[in-house]
Amino acid sequence: MAKKVLLVYGGFSAEREVSISSKDDIAAALKSKGYMVIEHDLTDVWALVDVLRQEKPDVVFNGLYGNWGEDGEIQGLLDMLQIPYTHSGMSSSAVGMNKAMSKLIAEAHGIKTAQGFACSAGEYLHQQQNLSLPHVVKPVADGSSVGVYIVKNADDAAKVSYFDEKMPVLVEKYIAGRELTVMCLEGKAYVVTELQATNEFYDYNAKYTAGKTKHILPADLPAEVTRTCLQYAEIMHRAIACRTISRCDFRYNPQDGVVFLEINTNPGMTSLSLVPEQAQYIGVSYADLCAKLAENATFRRR
Secondary structure (H helix, E strand, O other): OOOEEEEEEEOOOOOHHHHHHHHHHHHHHHHHOOOEEEEEEEOOHHHHHHHHHHHOOOEEEEOOOOOOOOOOHHHHHHHHHOOOEOOOOHHHHHHHHOHHHHHHHHHHOOOOEOOEEEEEHHHHHHHHHHOOOOEEEEEOOOOOOOOOEEEOOHHHHHHHHHOOOOOEEEEEEOOOOEEEEEEEEOOEEEEEEEEEEOOOOOOHHHHHOOOOEEEEOOOOOOHHHHHHHHHHHHHHHHHOOOOOEEEEEEEEEOOOEEEEEEEEOOOOOOOOOHHHHHHHHOOOOHHHHHHHHHHOOEOOOO
């Protein structure tokens, strides 16, 4: 009998629409591999619990992004229910989503990061006039570059006032240069993609709008830079105990070298997404990638 997969998508985060746009491709890929797929739009936790109870899936495919989807919340629920799920576990997801925590882990493993500090949005606004420019302000726990601001002047800094004053943010020196990304598949990194966005940086709009970003695969880089990116991605994948796939983002320029930005434990799976593209480059089809995630599904055992 074919494995029953419950594909959970939608959710409560700012990335809900991205999740919805991914689910048809994921469902089709899993069905092509012989899985029985049930789709569930997460809008209510108790409704999800009811579906889990009624359908008794063999695997939950986590098609959620952002808060509540890739930050350990849904993972913790499924751990409690002892239901296997795709991607990384609760603690790995929580650490990966927390940019301040993953920054500390990177530094502890000898990986270069941008000089910076974590604080509340309110604290940032009170001291921003004393900070050197340009710098970057971003929520500690959000995905898809939601709420990321490059601050070059007082007008840019004022945009942060849209945040709740208590929101944790990460403030870092702005690193000019080339935007690079690396997929790690089952602990191994293979290739670097350079992202050439028409926007100022690879923001939400650039990620999910066709034609906004050119993907250079493989990136035309000095061999040592490529090796460093691959090595850093593998180190971070292991350091926070990711499962199956992760993606690390970097900036590079000759003066600063390779600078780690963040790790994503549940990378996007849209037709524009980077991980499926890199997987295809190394001979792993989109359908095979989705099947691999389903086959590697597990949970934290009691």
